[in-house]
Amino acid sequence: MTKLKSIRAFAVLAVAGGVAFGGAAQADENAELIVNGEIKLVTKTAAPDHLKDAVDTIYSGWLFRETGTQAMQMDDFVNPGMLDAEAGIELYNAVDGTEGKSCASCHGDIAEGMKGLRAVYPKWNEAAGEVRTMEMQVNDCRETRMGAEPYKYISREMGQIVSAVSLQSRGEPVNVAIDGPVAATWAQGKELYYTRTGILDLSCASCHEENYGNMIRADHLSQGQINGFPVYRLNNAKINQVHDRFKGCVRDTRAETYNPGSSEFIALELYVASRGNGLSVEGVSLRN
Amino acid sequence: MKITTITAAVLFTAGAALAGEVGPKDVVYAEGAIEASLSGAPGDAAAGAKTMTTRSLGNCIACHEVTALKDSPFHGEVGPSLDGTGSRWTEAELRGIVVNAKMTFEGTVMPAFYKVDGFNRAGDGYTGKAAPENFPPVLTAQQVEDVVAFLVTLKD
Numbered sequence: 001m002t003k004l005k006s007i008r009a010f011a012v013l014a015v016a017g018g019v020a021f022g023g024a025a026q027a028d029e030n031a032e033l034i035v036n037g038e039i040k041l042v043t044k045t046a047a048p049d050h051l052k053d054a055v056d057t058i059y060s061g062w063l064f065r066e067t068g069t070q071a072m073q074m075d076d077f078v079n080p081g082m083l084d085a086e087a088g089i090e091l092y093n094a095v096d097g098t099e100g101k102s103c104a105s106c107h108g109d110i111a112e113g114m115k116g117l118r119a120v121y122p123k124w125n126e127a128a129g130e131v132r133t134m135e136m137q138v139n140d141c142r143e144t145r146m147g148a149e150p151y152k153y154i155s156r157e158m159g160q161i162v163s164a165v166s167l168q169s170r171g172e173p174v175n176v177a178i179d180g181p182v183a184a185t186w187a188q189g190k191e192l193y194y195t196r197t198g199i200l201d202l203s204c205a206s207c208h209e210e211n212y213g214n215m216i217r218a219d220h221l222s223q224g225q226i227n228g229f230p231v232y233r234l235n236n237a238k239i240n241q242v243h244d245r246f247k248g249c250v251r252d253t254r255a256e257t258y259n260p261g262s263s264e265f266i267a268l269e270l271y272v273a274s275r276g277n278g279l280s281v282e283g284v285s286l287r288n
Numbered sequence: 289m290k291i292t293t294i295t296a297a298v299l300f301t302a303g304a305a306l307a308g309e310v311g312p313k314d315v316v317y318a319e320g321a322i323e324a325s326l327s328g329a330p331g332d333a334a335a336g337a338k339t340m341t342t343r344s345l346g347n348c349i350a351c352h353e354v355t356a357l358k359d360s361p362f363h364g365e366v367g368p369s370l371d372g373t374g375s376r377w378t379e380a381e382l383r384g385i386v387v388n389a390k391m392t393f394e395g396t397v398m399p400a401f402y403k404v405d406g407f408n409r410a411g412d413g414y415t416g417k418a419a420p421e422n423f424p425p426v427l428t429a430q431q432v433e434d435v436v437a438f439l440v441t442l443k444d
Contacts, residue, residue: 199426200399201408206397214364214365214366215364216350216351216364221366255409256416256419257411257416
């Protein structure tokens with residue numbers, strides 16, 4: 001039987017991408033992501049060792065977007081996600097809860113206190129004995145240190161404060177740990193990544209590993225990396241958090257999804273983050 | 289939707305076959321191919337073309353380019369172009385591919401369109417919620433036949 005699998009090599013795709021009738025995205029594989037004319041971000045680099053038998057090179061989702069969408073992320077005055085990051089900085093500085101404290105009361109200026117953190121999350125918390133996403137850590141500080149109500153896992157406030165925190169790591173390489181105490185969670189996440197779900201019977205890998213670079217209907221498939229998260233999506237005109245995106249992708253396999261904040265999505269986030277080790281944190285990225 | 293009591297009674301056991309129909313669980317493959325019509329009736333190629341381009345039904349063009357369907361926008365490239373597929377495969381083989389492509393292409397990403405069991409976390413359409421008991425296949429027996437009728441027209 002002939003092997004009819006479409007081409008995977010990225011170089012060929014720029015050509016192949018143009019063939020699909022009507023709506024092919026004209027992604028420029030050689031585009032460079034330089035924000036505000038000065039912050040140069042790594043959007044393609046060698047795959048981390050644990051991924052080498054699956055792919056050679058990892059790519060930011062930014063590279064797969066159309067030129068106009070790409071351009072919007074290159075200027076903070078044009079990227080609407082920056083407004084949410086600014087709102088997040090206000091939340092960071094605002095006193096809330098029974099202890100009369102703001103995040104800044106303990107962590108100081110956000111540029112200092114939150115610098116580099118997003119690049120290493122999800123991360124093991126020794127005291128709690130668990131893997132924490134940034135959302136979990138924010139809520140833990142709110143509840144146990146501020147005496148404030150936790151934010152809903154997927155919510156406007158959470159999206160904003162996570163945007164503000166992520167921006168303090170913009171340009172730093174994603175570098176999540178995958179061994180030691182997180183090893184079991186990482187393995188669970190890997191298992192989930194390759195497990196097919198739903199009536200369409202597709203795994204994350206079916207689309208984002210076997211078919212990145214190919215068009216699926218009007219969408220140009222990326223590697224499904226999360227170095228750009230949170231992302232502002234033009235489609236729904238708001239900040240989208242990691243678990244929100246995961247939920248949408250699982251739903252699209254005609255499956256019963258997992259919930260945001262569930263142990264499954266925490267494990268999956270750690271694993272997907274590790275597939276992007278080496279790409280730059282984009283702070284607040286922009287996608288369609 | 290308004291349905292007569294008689295039809296409703298039959299539809300209630302979704303997944304169970306209508307009279308003269310081969311149910312999703314009773315399909316018999318011969319090396320991936322399925323000889324006889326699933327509905328017992330011939331397919332309608334024009335209806336098949338519609339099923340293939342409708343997102344909630346076949347959504348085939350999400351993954352395949354088909355020159356004969358180029359009036360509908362956005363053809364994907366996850367699978368091969370279906371131009372000439374009617375010359376490459378027999379009608380029985382095409383029926384088998386549409387019903388459950390994994391019987392022909394091991395491990396393929398192409399979904400099975402007439403199958404109701406063996407899924408992990410089956411959902412209720414695109415709601416993200418769990419599927420009800422006895423959920424129907426993505427396509428009905430007749431819709432599969434319509435699609436097959438269209439595919440056989442795609443000659444080199």
